[in-house]
Amino acid sequence: MNFTLSDEAVEHAAAIESLVDTAFGPARKTRTVYQFRDGIPPATNLCYVALSNDGDMLGSIRFWPVLMPDGGQGVMLGPLAVLPDLRGQGIGKALVAHGIAGTRAAGYGGVLIVGDRGYYAPFGFREEKVANLELPGSVAPLTFMGLEFEEASLSRLSGMVLPFRETAEQSV
Template sequence: MNITLELPVHAAAIEKLLDSSFGPKRHTKTVYRLRKNVAPAADLCFVATDTDEAGNEVLLGTIRYWPVMLGNSVQALMLGPIAIDPAHRSEGLGGKLIRHSLEAAKALGHRIVILVGDAPYYVRFGFQRDLVASLSLPGPVDPTRFQGLELVEGALTGVTGMVGRAKPAKVRTAAVAVTSAAPRAAAKVTKLPLFAALPQGADLDSPVSRRRLRRAAR
Protein backbone atom coordinates (compact mmCIF):
# COMPACT_ATOMS: atom_id res chain seq x y z
CA MET A 1 0.00 0.00 0.00
CA ASN A 2 1.29 3.44 -0.95
CA ILE A 3 0.18 6.93 0.11
CA THR A 4 0.94 9.51 -2.56
CA LEU A 5 -0.36 12.87 -3.72
CA GLU A 6 -3.53 12.73 -5.78
CA LEU A 7 -2.98 13.04 -9.54
CA PRO A 8 -5.45 13.81 -12.37
CA VAL A 9 -5.33 10.14 -13.36
CA HIS A 10 -7.03 9.29 -10.03
CA ALA A 11 -9.99 11.63 -10.53
CA ALA A 12 -12.49 9.18 -12.01
CA ALA A 13 -11.81 6.48 -9.42
CA ILE A 14 -12.06 9.04 -6.60
CA GLU A 15 -15.46 10.31 -7.77
CA LYS A 16 -16.72 6.75 -8.04
CA LEU A 17 -15.52 5.96 -4.51
CA LEU A 18 -17.06 9.15 -3.09
CA ASP A 19 -20.40 8.46 -4.76
CA SER A 20 -20.48 4.93 -3.37
CA SER A 21 -19.49 6.14 0.11
CA PHE A 22 -21.69 9.24 0.46
CA GLY A 23 -24.27 8.95 -2.30
CA PRO A 24 -24.75 11.02 -5.45
CA LYS A 25 -26.52 13.79 -3.46
CA ARG A 26 -23.41 14.52 -1.40
CA HIS A 27 -22.98 17.84 -3.25
CA THR A 28 -26.08 19.22 -1.51
CA LYS A 29 -24.43 19.07 1.93
CA THR A 30 -23.39 22.25 3.72
CA VAL A 31 -19.68 21.46 3.48
CA TYR A 32 -19.92 21.48 -0.31
CA ARG A 33 -21.02 25.12 -0.22
CA LEU A 34 -17.55 25.88 1.12
CA ARG A 35 -15.91 23.96 -1.71
CA LYS A 36 -17.91 25.46 -4.58
CA ASN A 37 -15.67 27.17 -7.15
CA VAL A 38 -12.67 26.69 -4.86
CA ALA A 39 -9.78 24.37 -5.72
CA PRO A 40 -8.67 21.87 -3.07
CA ALA A 41 -5.25 22.18 -1.45
CA ALA A 42 -3.40 20.12 -4.06
CA ASP A 43 -0.36 19.52 -1.84
CA LEU A 44 -2.60 17.94 0.81
CA CYS A 45 -4.85 15.72 -1.31
CA PHE A 46 -3.60 12.16 -0.94
CA VAL A 47 -4.59 8.74 -2.23
CA ALA A 48 -3.86 5.28 -0.90
CA THR A 49 -3.21 2.79 -3.69
CA ASP A 50 -2.12 -0.77 -4.25
CA THR A 51 -1.32 -2.92 -7.27
CA ASP A 52 -3.49 -5.81 -8.44
CA GLU A 53 -2.25 -9.11 -9.86
CA ALA A 54 -2.16 -7.63 -13.36
CA GLY A 55 0.07 -4.79 -12.21
CA ASN A 56 -2.64 -2.14 -12.39
CA GLU A 57 -2.92 0.58 -9.75
CA VAL A 58 -6.02 0.25 -7.57
CA LEU A 59 -7.47 3.08 -5.47
CA LEU A 60 -8.01 2.11 -1.84
CA GLY A 61 -8.69 5.48 -0.26
CA THR A 62 -8.76 9.24 -0.74
CA ILE A 63 -8.48 12.31 1.48
CA ARG A 64 -8.78 15.96 0.48
CA TYR A 65 -8.41 19.34 2.17
CA TRP A 66 -9.91 22.69 1.17
CA PRO A 67 -8.96 26.24 2.12
CA VAL A 68 -11.59 28.14 4.10
CA MET A 69 -11.86 31.45 5.96
CA LEU A 70 -12.92 31.71 9.59
CA GLY A 71 -14.74 34.91 10.47
CA ASN A 72 -13.67 36.36 7.12
CA SER A 73 -10.12 36.89 8.38
CA VAL A 74 -8.43 33.69 9.58
CA GLN A 75 -7.18 31.11 7.10
CA ALA A 76 -7.81 27.45 7.83
CA LEU A 77 -8.16 24.05 6.20
CA MET A 78 -11.29 21.93 6.01
CA LEU A 79 -10.66 18.18 6.04
CA GLY A 80 -12.82 16.09 3.78
CA PRO A 81 -14.03 14.19 2.11
CA ILE A 82 -12.20 11.07 3.17
CA ALA A 83 -13.33 7.72 1.83
CA ILE A 84 -11.99 4.17 2.00
CA ASP A 85 -12.87 1.25 -0.24
CA PRO A 86 -15.31 -0.97 1.71
CA ALA A 87 -13.01 -3.99 1.37
CA HIS A 88 -10.26 -2.15 3.26
CA ARG A 89 -12.14 -0.23 5.96
CA SER A 90 -10.99 -2.51 8.79
CA GLU A 91 -7.30 -2.06 8.05
CA GLY A 92 -6.76 1.33 9.69
CA LEU A 93 -6.22 2.98 6.34
CA GLY A 94 -8.37 6.00 7.18
CA GLY A 95 -6.26 6.73 10.24
CA LYS A 96 -3.06 6.43 8.22
CA LEU A 97 -4.34 8.92 5.64
CA ILE A 98 -5.43 11.38 8.32
CA ARG A 99 -2.16 11.24 10.27
CA HIS A 100 -0.07 11.43 7.10
CA SER A 101 -1.97 14.45 5.77
CA LEU A 102 -2.07 16.29 9.11
CA GLU A 103 1.68 15.93 9.47
CA ALA A 104 2.08 17.30 5.94
CA ALA A 105 -0.25 20.22 6.72
CA LYS A 106 1.73 21.13 9.82
CA ALA A 107 5.02 20.89 7.93
CA LEU A 108 3.61 23.29 5.31
CA GLY A 109 2.82 25.87 7.98
CA HIS A 110 -0.94 25.47 8.32
CA ARG A 111 -2.35 26.31 11.74
CA ILE A 112 -6.01 25.20 11.85
CA VAL A 113 -8.06 22.30 10.52
CA ILE A 114 -11.83 21.99 10.81
CA LEU A 115 -14.21 19.23 9.73
CA VAL A 116 -17.71 17.85 9.97
CA GLY A 117 -17.61 14.20 11.02
CA ASP A 118 -18.15 11.61 13.73
CA ALA A 119 -16.70 12.96 16.97
CA PRO A 120 -15.82 9.54 18.49
CA TYR A 121 -13.69 8.78 15.43
CA TYR A 122 -11.88 12.10 15.03
CA VAL A 123 -11.17 12.76 18.71
CA ARG A 124 -8.26 10.31 18.52
CA PHE A 125 -6.52 12.71 16.12
CA GLY A 126 -6.97 15.68 18.44
CA PHE A 127 -10.15 17.22 17.01
CA GLN A 128 -12.40 18.89 19.58
CA ARG A 129 -15.87 20.40 19.47
CA ASP A 130 -15.15 23.17 21.97
CA LEU A 131 -12.40 24.64 19.77
CA VAL A 132 -15.01 25.73 17.21
CA ALA A 133 -17.88 26.51 19.58
CA SER A 134 -17.71 30.19 18.59
CA LEU A 135 -17.84 29.42 14.87
CA SER A 136 -20.83 28.63 12.68
CA LEU A 137 -21.30 26.99 9.30
CA PRO A 138 -23.35 28.39 6.36
CA GLY A 139 -26.06 25.74 6.52
CA PRO A 140 -27.60 22.97 8.63
CA VAL A 141 -25.07 20.74 10.40
CA ASP A 142 -25.31 18.66 13.57
CA PRO A 143 -23.23 20.84 15.93
CA THR A 144 -21.72 17.81 17.66
CA ARG A 145 -20.10 16.83 14.36
CA PHE A 146 -18.43 20.21 13.80
CA GLN A 147 -14.91 20.02 15.22
CA GLY A 148 -11.55 21.74 15.07
CA LEU A 149 -7.87 20.99 15.51
CA GLU A 150 -5.04 23.36 16.33
CA LEU A 151 -1.85 22.44 14.50
CA VAL A 152 -0.32 25.38 16.38
CA GLU A 153 -1.37 25.70 20.00
CA GLY A 154 -3.75 28.60 20.56
CA ALA A 155 -4.45 29.12 16.85
CA LEU A 156 -8.24 29.03 17.44
CA THR A 157 -8.22 31.18 20.56
CA GLY A 158 -10.59 34.11 20.09
CA VAL A 159 -11.58 33.07 16.55
CA THR A 160 -15.30 33.67 16.02
CA GLY A 161 -17.81 34.12 13.21
CA MET A 162 -18.95 32.29 10.11
CA VAL A 163 -16.89 29.77 8.19
CA GLY A 164 -16.71 30.99 4.61
CA ARG A 165 -15.25 30.03 1.28
CA ALA A 166 -11.71 30.98 0.41
CA LYS A 167 -11.52 33.48 -2.40
CA PRO A 168 -10.94 31.82 -5.80
CA ALA A 169 -7.65 32.67 -7.43
CA LYS A 170 -7.94 35.48 -9.97
CA VAL A 171 -7.55 34.43 -13.60
CA ARG A 172 -5.93 36.70 -16.14
CA THR A 173 -8.53 36.63 -18.90
CA ALA A 174 -6.21 37.82 -21.64
CA ALA A 175 -3.61 35.17 -20.89
CA VAL A 176 -6.23 32.41 -20.81
CA ALA A 177 -7.68 33.55 -24.14
CA VAL A 178 -4.30 33.35 -25.87
CA THR A 179 -3.21 30.02 -24.44
CA SER A 180 -6.55 28.32 -25.01
CA ALA A 181 -7.03 29.49 -28.59
CA ALA A 182 -5.69 27.70 -31.64
CA PRO A 183 -2.37 29.09 -32.97
CA ARG A 184 -4.03 30.48 -36.08
CA ALA A 185 -6.71 32.27 -34.07
CA ALA A 186 -4.07 33.68 -31.72
CA ALA A 187 -2.13 35.02 -34.70
CA LYS A 188 -5.22 36.85 -35.94
CA VAL A 189 -5.82 38.41 -32.54
CA THR A 190 -2.31 39.82 -32.37
CA LYS A 191 -1.89 40.90 -36.01
CA LEU A 192 -5.21 42.46 -36.93
CA PRO A 193 -4.94 45.57 -34.73
CA LEU A 194 -1.51 46.35 -36.22
CA PHE A 195 -2.31 45.85 -39.89
CA ALA A 196 -5.59 47.72 -39.50
CA ALA A 197 -3.41 50.85 -39.28
CA LEU A 198 -2.33 50.38 -42.91
CA PRO A 199 -4.40 51.18 -46.00
CA GLN A 200 -5.49 48.23 -48.10
CA GLY A 201 -2.78 47.12 -50.51
CA ALA A 202 -0.03 49.05 -48.72
CA ASP A 203 3.58 47.94 -49.19
CA LEU A 204 4.52 46.37 -45.84
CA ASP A 205 8.24 46.96 -46.46
CA SER A 206 7.99 50.67 -47.20
CA PRO A 207 9.36 53.17 -44.62
CA VAL A 208 5.89 54.73 -44.21
CA SER A 209 4.27 51.38 -43.48
CA ARG A 210 6.94 50.46 -40.97
CA ARG A 211 6.51 53.77 -39.13
CA ARG A 212 2.71 53.26 -38.95
CA LEU A 213 3.15 49.72 -37.64
CA ARG A 214 5.51 50.90 -34.91
CA ARG A 215 3.01 53.57 -33.81
CA ALA A 216 0.13 51.03 -33.79
CA ALA A 217 2.13 48.64 -31.65
CA ARG A 218 2.71 51.21 -28.88
Protein backbone atom coordinates in the same frame (compact mmCIF):
# COMPACT_ATOMS: atom_id res chain seq x y z
CA MET B 1 -3.54 -4.98 4.19
CA ASN B 2 -0.71 -3.58 2.11
CA PHE B 3 -1.13 -0.14 0.60
CA THR B 4 0.93 2.89 -0.26
CA LEU B 5 0.14 6.51 0.54
CA SER B 6 1.06 9.07 -2.07
CA ASP B 7 0.24 12.56 -3.21
CA GLU B 8 -2.91 12.81 -5.29
CA ALA B 9 -2.11 13.18 -8.99
CA VAL B 10 -4.23 14.46 -11.86
CA GLU B 11 -4.71 10.92 -13.14
CA HIS B 12 -6.41 9.98 -9.83
CA ALA B 13 -9.29 12.46 -10.26
CA ALA B 14 -11.84 10.14 -11.89
CA ALA B 15 -11.14 7.29 -9.45
CA ILE B 16 -11.47 9.67 -6.49
CA GLU B 17 -14.82 11.00 -7.72
CA SER B 18 -16.07 7.46 -8.18
CA LEU B 19 -14.80 6.49 -4.73
CA VAL B 20 -16.46 9.49 -3.04
CA ASP B 21 -19.73 8.77 -4.88
CA THR B 22 -19.57 5.15 -3.72
CA ALA B 23 -18.69 6.09 -0.13
CA PHE B 24 -21.20 8.93 0.34
CA GLY B 25 -23.78 8.72 -2.44
CA PRO B 26 -25.50 11.60 -4.18
CA ALA B 27 -26.81 13.07 -0.90
CA ARG B 28 -23.27 14.34 -0.21
CA LYS B 29 -23.95 17.29 -2.48
CA THR B 30 -26.78 18.48 -0.20
CA ARG B 31 -24.61 18.74 2.92
CA THR B 32 -23.33 22.07 4.25
CA VAL B 33 -19.70 21.05 3.72
CA TYR B 34 -20.29 20.55 0.00
CA GLN B 35 -20.54 24.32 -0.52
CA PHE B 36 -16.90 24.48 0.63
CA ARG B 37 -16.00 22.21 -2.31
CA ASP B 38 -18.44 23.10 -5.08
CA GLY B 39 -16.50 24.90 -7.79
CA ILE B 40 -13.51 25.36 -5.50
CA PRO B 41 -10.32 23.41 -6.14
CA PRO B 42 -8.90 21.44 -3.23
CA ALA B 43 -5.58 22.34 -1.67
CA THR B 44 -3.77 20.08 -4.12
CA ASN B 45 -0.58 19.94 -2.06
CA LEU B 46 -2.68 18.44 0.78
CA CYS B 47 -4.54 15.70 -1.07
CA TYR B 48 -3.45 12.10 -0.71
CA VAL B 49 -4.45 8.65 -1.92
CA ALA B 50 -4.03 5.11 -0.70
CA LEU B 51 -3.17 2.73 -3.51
CA SER B 52 -2.95 -1.05 -3.65
CA ASN B 53 0.26 -2.71 -4.80
CA ASP B 54 -1.39 -2.92 -8.23
CA GLY B 55 -2.11 0.83 -8.25
CA ASP B 56 -5.85 0.53 -7.56
CA MET B 57 -7.52 3.34 -5.64
CA LEU B 58 -8.36 2.22 -2.08
CA GLY B 59 -8.87 5.54 -0.34
CA SER B 60 -8.53 9.28 -0.62
CA ILE B 61 -8.34 12.33 1.62
CA ARG B 62 -8.63 15.93 0.54
CA PHE B 63 -8.31 19.29 2.24
CA TRP B 64 -10.03 22.49 1.10
CA PRO B 65 -9.12 26.11 1.65
CA VAL B 66 -11.60 28.07 3.77
CA LEU B 67 -11.95 31.75 4.62
CA MET B 68 -11.59 32.27 8.35
CA PRO B 69 -13.44 35.06 10.21
CA ASP B 70 -10.20 37.08 10.58
CA GLY B 71 -9.77 37.12 6.79
CA GLY B 72 -7.04 34.48 6.81
CA GLN B 73 -7.03 31.21 4.93
CA GLY B 74 -7.64 28.03 6.86
CA VAL B 75 -8.09 24.44 5.80
CA MET B 76 -10.91 21.92 6.17
CA LEU B 77 -10.45 18.16 6.01
CA GLY B 78 -12.80 16.15 3.87
CA PRO B 79 -13.87 14.09 2.36
CA LEU B 80 -12.06 11.04 3.64
CA ALA B 81 -13.23 8.09 1.57
CA VAL B 82 -12.27 4.41 1.65
CA LEU B 83 -13.74 1.60 -0.41
CA PRO B 84 -16.65 0.27 1.68
CA ASP B 85 -15.40 -3.33 1.77
CA LEU B 86 -11.98 -2.17 3.05
CA ARG B 87 -13.17 -0.01 5.94
CA GLY B 88 -11.75 -0.90 9.32
CA GLN B 89 -8.41 -2.02 7.92
CA GLY B 90 -6.44 1.13 8.81
CA ILE B 91 -6.51 2.88 5.44
CA GLY B 92 -8.61 5.82 6.63
CA LYS B 93 -6.60 6.28 9.81
CA ALA B 94 -3.35 6.22 7.85
CA LEU B 95 -4.71 8.83 5.43
CA VAL B 96 -5.89 11.09 8.27
CA ALA B 97 -2.55 10.88 10.10
CA HIS B 98 -0.68 11.57 6.85
CA GLY B 99 -2.98 14.48 6.02
CA ILE B 100 -2.63 16.03 9.47
CA ALA B 101 1.15 15.82 9.16
CA GLY B 102 0.94 17.46 5.73
CA THR B 103 -1.19 20.37 6.94
CA ARG B 104 1.11 20.95 9.91
CA ALA B 105 4.17 20.88 7.63
CA ALA B 106 2.45 23.32 5.24
CA GLY B 107 2.29 25.85 8.07
CA TYR B 108 -1.40 25.82 8.95
CA GLY B 109 -2.17 26.57 12.59
CA GLY B 110 -4.94 24.00 12.66
CA VAL B 111 -7.53 22.00 10.73
CA LEU B 112 -11.33 22.13 10.66
CA ILE B 113 -13.61 19.18 10.04
CA VAL B 114 -17.25 18.21 9.96
CA GLY B 115 -17.18 14.54 10.86
CA ASP B 116 -17.91 11.73 13.24
CA ARG B 117 -16.73 12.65 16.74
CA GLY B 118 -15.89 9.06 17.62
CA TYR B 119 -13.66 8.64 14.58
CA TYR B 120 -11.82 11.98 14.67
CA ALA B 121 -11.43 12.64 18.43
CA PRO B 122 -8.51 10.17 18.74
CA PHE B 123 -6.59 12.39 16.29
CA GLY B 124 -7.11 15.39 18.60
CA PHE B 125 -10.13 17.03 16.97
CA ARG B 126 -12.30 18.81 19.56
CA GLU B 127 -15.56 20.74 19.45
CA GLU B 128 -14.36 23.32 21.98
CA LYS B 129 -11.64 24.45 19.56
CA VAL B 130 -14.37 25.80 17.24
CA ALA B 131 -16.94 26.81 19.87
CA ASN B 132 -16.96 30.42 18.62
CA LEU B 133 -16.89 29.55 14.93
CA GLU B 134 -19.93 28.97 12.74
CA LEU B 135 -20.60 27.34 9.40
CA PRO B 136 -23.26 28.57 6.96
CA GLY B 137 -25.69 25.70 7.57
CA SER B 138 -26.42 22.66 9.68
CA VAL B 139 -23.88 19.88 10.10
CA ALA B 140 -26.07 17.41 12.06
CA PRO B 141 -25.82 14.47 12.54
CA LEU B 142 -22.07 15.09 12.23
CA THR B 143 -20.00 17.40 14.42
CA PHE B 144 -17.99 20.55 13.65
CA MET B 145 -14.53 20.20 15.25
CA GLY B 146 -11.03 21.58 15.08
CA LEU B 147 -7.48 20.47 15.69
CA GLU B 148 -4.94 23.11 16.68
CA PHE B 149 -1.23 22.83 15.93
CA GLU B 150 -0.56 26.28 17.37
CA GLU B 151 -2.20 27.30 20.63
CA ALA B 152 -5.45 29.22 20.06
CA SER B 153 -5.02 29.22 16.26
CA LEU B 154 -8.71 28.32 15.97
CA SER B 155 -10.12 28.88 19.44
CA ARG B 156 -9.21 32.59 19.47
CA LEU B 157 -11.40 33.20 16.43
CA SER B 158 -15.06 34.07 16.40
CA GLY B 159 -17.50 34.27 13.51
CA MET B 160 -18.42 32.59 10.26
CA VAL B 161 -16.12 30.27 8.32
CA LEU B 162 -16.90 30.60 4.61
CA PRO B 163 -15.98 28.83 1.40
CA PHE B 164 -12.71 30.20 0.04
CA ARG B 165 -13.30 31.83 -3.30
CA GLU B 166 -10.33 33.81 -4.50
CA THR B 167 -11.20 37.42 -5.24
CA ALA B 168 -9.21 40.58 -5.71
CA GLU B 169 -10.34 41.77 -2.26
CA GLN B 170 -8.94 38.75 -0.40
CA SER B 171 -5.34 38.93 0.67
CA VAL B 172 -4.68 35.55 2.20
